Amino acid sequence: MADKNSSLSPTPETKKIVIVGAGIIGASLGYYLSRRSDIAVTLLERDTPNAGASGHSFAWANAFGKDPREYHTLNRRSLDMWYRLAHQLDADIGIHYGGEMRWESNPQRAAQLRQRIQQIQKWGYPCRLITPDEMLVLEPDLQPGTVLAASLSEADIHIETDPFIDVCLRQACEAGAVVHSQTEVTGFVIRNGSVTAVKTSDGEFPCDVVVLASGVQTTELASLAEAHIPQQRSPGIVIKTTPCAEILHNVAVIHAPPKDGNHQHLHLRQLADGSLRIGQGTQEGINRDDSQGHADALLTRAKTYLPAIADAKAIPTPVGYRPMPLDGFPVLGFTKAMPNLYIALMHSGVTLAPLVGEMATLEIVDGVRLDWFAPYRPERFG
Ligand SMILES: Cc1cc2nc3c(=O)[nH]c(=O)nc-3n(C[C@H](O)[C@H](O)[C@H](O)COP(=O)(O)OP(=O)(O)OC[C@H]3O[C@@H](n4cnc5c(N)ncnc54)[C@H](O)[C@@H]3O)c2cc1C
Missing domain, CATH: 3.30.9.10 (D-Amino Acid Oxidase, subunit A, domain 2)
Known part of the structure; x- marks a missing residue:
């Protein structure tokens, strides 16, 4: 586990990260981000965790029908990461092996x-x-x-999203994260080209970084921060x-x-x-x-x-x-329009949750830009 004390007692260096949405992607990100020192994670969920696509999913983690090869490999990497994540969480997440x-x-x-x-x-x-x-x-x-x-x-498995999300959020909270259910994000405070706070039905949450893991609502929320993330209805x-x-x-x-x-x-x-x-x-x-x-x-x-x-x-x-980007592929990364707004939108989120949670954390906290995510950047939509 990360240095819990630093998360629990924010210092001036503490980076405030607000995640919008507590589906499988928001929960995975919350878990991985909260393991880092000097990071204060807040998760805002307008309903209850798992209420969105994650709670309606067939939840089969696989790379069987994924094309082209690059996208197949992304899914394959994540599928293989489920085993390590299950081991790390050391809790019942309803994972079923057997192919x-x-x-x-x-x-x-x-x-x-x-x-x-x-x-x-x-x-x-x-x-x-x-x-x-x-x-x-x-x-x-x-x-x-x-x-x-x-x-x-x-290698194929299936997951039960409810216990998985529950375990991720519980362990994130033990590491200092705070989850606000029934709290709808309604807009952003934007100053000098960055989001400085997230507006909600329950007041404003100051932030250094905002992550939109809000599924089908991502398009609408992103547009409030000048980012164009089109989706198809699925x-x-x-x-x-x-x-x-x-x-x-x-x-x-x-x-x-x-x-x-x-x-x-x-x-x-x-x-x-x-x-x-x-x-x-x-x-x-x-x-x-x-x-x-x-x-x-x-x-x-x-x-x-x-x-x-x-x-x-x-x-x-x-x-x-289903959260379904217009071209069917994930949307991952900071936006050009708002450099501290990170998008995490995708179909096959059950398959991709371990990889996106762990690798997006590298981008958000360590400032690297992953080659793996290069085909999936938000700016491809203009
Ligand atoms: C029928 C079906 C079958 C599927 N089968 C599979 C499968 O077999 N394998 C697979 O890998 N994937 C499958 N998927 C896709 C997968 O379920 C999704 O990609 C994944 O659940 C997306 O997770 P998410 O966390 O991004 O979105 P969600 O689970 O939708 O979570 C987004 C959360 O954001 C919250 N939110 C939205 N707006 C706001 C706001 N303004 N303020 C605060 N909170 C907000 C929502 O309430 C929601 O809880 C399937 C999906 C469906 C619907």
């Missing part, structure tokens, strides 16, 4: 899967094609139907179920093929309490149907592959909005 298993039952998609595996194997991703027999050894309760190609991506749905007996014995996530041309892929994972999370399509798939009917339909499809969950009941969840 991701997927299969295809249509010849064209099976060919695409084989091609993808070949491509990411070349990039050094630990994944491979597996036989139907191997699938059943891993997951004996699975009834996959026709299998024309199947794969296992062994609604998605991950339904919940009532708890079931253990159904996934080894892998963390499964991706099942569409039943026919009218359906999308199904993805499914099981949490420690036995409940399932089920989504459809890709990680970026648009879906706004939060009805009970849609939740029931997803669960019915899941039951065809996992008959042992016959008694599970579907619980619909409200639509979640």
Whole structure:
């Protein structure tokens, strides 16, 4: 742990860093920043921690479908960092190891899967094609139907965002950080081209640096500080179920093929309490149907592959909005318009949280500019 006393008793040298948003990115940043000496961290959250995209996420950490290679590598680095972060936090963050298993039952998609595996194997991703027999050894309760190609991506994991955010914020507070929930940021005090304080529903917070980790609201907040960070709207749905007996014995996530041309892929994972999370399509798939009917339909499809969950009941969840920069790639770094305003906006934030938390801390505290972040700077939007 960092020198707690210096954080608890601010000196004139103490740098005041205000983070806006207590989702997975704000919480990870809060944790890493508060480990440093002479840094006073304040987190402002308009709702409760995990109320944004993080609480609606499928939370599969992976680099499987990430292109181009540079972006794949960024995700891969972060995925590998989850193990060290979990070890450092030394607390239950709902991390499930075991990889991701997927299969295809249509010849064209099976060919695409084989091609993808070949491509990411070349990039050094630990994944491979597996036989139907191997699938059943891993997951004996699975009834996959026709299998024309199947794969296992062994490094993939899933996280439970709620306990992770909770643990990060708790450990940040133990190191001197302060979290204000139900405190909405409404604007900034700007003097001589820098943000000197953050205006909120609960008064002003003086700052040396502001970090916007405010998800979909980042665009609006950044515009109040003269920065242009455009986003696309990206609604998605991950339904919940009532708890079931253990159904996934080894892998963390499964991706099942569409039943026919009218359906999308199904993805499914099981949490420690036995409940399932089920989504459809890709990680970026648009879906706004939060009805009970849609939740029931997803669960019915899941039951065809996992008959042992016959008694599970579907619980619909409200639509979640992914923070989605206009070009789909992360936005990381200080803005040109306001040099003490740092942007941390991204899709795949669950995968990227360890890397962004630790590496953005190097940029914010040590003043380095990471080569890894060069393609993702805010000024690319003009
Ligand atoms: C359906 C769905 C499925 C997904 N699946 C995956 C996946 O499998 N793997 C993966 O890696 N990623 C996935 N994602 C994306 C991932 O969840 C997000 O990238 C990540 O949660 C973003 O975290 P964040 O902390 O940046 O944003 P958020 O979690 O949205 O946090 C932002 C916080 O800022 C607060 N805030 C906003 N405005 C203000 C204000 N004015 N004042 C104070 N606080 C404010 C909000 O209340 C919120 O709590 C998925 C997302 C969705 C919606």
